[in-house]
Amino acid sequence: MHGSVPSTLAPENWPFSLEWLPQPAYMVGGAVRDALLGRTREYLDLDFVIPSDAVKVARAIARHYQAGFVLLDPERKIARVVFPHATADFAQQEGNNLETDLHRRDFTVNAIAYNPHTQEIIDPLQGYADLEQRLLRMVSLTNLKDDPLRLMRAYRQAAQLGFTIEPATQSAIRSLASHITHVAAERVRVEIGYLLASPQGTPWIVKAGEDALIAPYFKNATCESFNKLALVDTAATLLTENWPQLGLELEQYVRDTVKTTWLGIAKLACLVHSNPEVAEIELQELTYSRAEIRAVTTALKLFSQLKLTNMSLREQYFLFREVGIVFAATVVLALVDDTLVEAMSGNKSLRVYAPLIRRYLNPDDLVAHPTQLVSGKELMIALNIPASPLVGELLTEIAVAQAEGKVSTPAEATEFAHQLLDG
């Protein structure tokens, strides 16, 4: 039918032997879709449908290969086997036959099955034709309604695959938009995370916004907020071209479990309410981690300070202390703001931040990266003072003096603190 079956589907490339699968058994979902598209995946993520005993099969494979086993859904009988470089999910077939199972899925391109025993492709919904046209077409409106996360998955998959959403599907999504709030916020957060993670996601999160899927989470986001997302991508490219090290930082994840890069943090800062307290509530509702919430609110709070010219060394010291590792994301936000406010050419605007960026990237710069000349304990002994907030204040003043070049040795630092006390 579609020529030869791609070799990426072949059991030789699986983390387990075909012998472990009963007959019949089917591979479905993203792995089949991507193989037919010729897309290679960094991480192998296989989905199997088995008419009966799916959990039992998964358990046996996990045991034999000493792989991890997770019972994902005891009711629907779905289990996961986690190999060092791959994951395989085994689900009990829904309904009496494979066709019924495929008819319950989200989009036609995700409803193509492959039988590894016979090497047959089973495609009752003509998903292959949609793959060729690079179209995401719903299986049915009812299916979208049954699991409204699928509304958001459409935009995310369109972004990742470089597809478009078929017009009737898009209308159906619009008509069901209010259903998105029936889905666990955590699942929505994951999809939004993908859309914010790369420039390919930007036009699609804008579309999701136009189709009323984002408003329930970011109630105050306006057209301007969405327009800023593309500016974030541009600003990040500009920074990366000029300071590759800063570009690398933007790609770093804030936390491994919640997949948000610093670039994602800058984009979240564009969508949330400009008041950090309201922003915090919005992000909490989407189940963002505390580290991520703090990153967004810090960037929001500090980006305008980066623009101040003639900042004293003292002010710069406190700015770096507060901004910490959110620096790159904060510069991005400042650049975006410049573009909006002054329609400046990027390069001209970049120059404003160059001195701060150079400090940040220089590990020996004492304003951005102070070292501790004396510890609190040493100070307490040398000055004969008890533990109190005063010790912290003295340490800060020493660090500022060091940044200003007034002290550079432990002895000078102690003497400086002595004078402060006496004065």
Ligand SMILES: Nc1ccn([C@@H]2O[C@H](COP(=O)(O)OP(=O)(O)OP(=O)(O)O)[C@@H](O)[C@H]2O)c(=O)n1
């Ligand atoms: N809300 C969902 C989630 C998944 N699926 C079905 O389950 C398959 C596997 O889901 P998942 O692994 O989440 O996504 P993939 O399509 O494999 O794609 P990706 O790896 O890009 O997320 C999908 O292809 C689709 O057939 C669905 O119908 N509805």
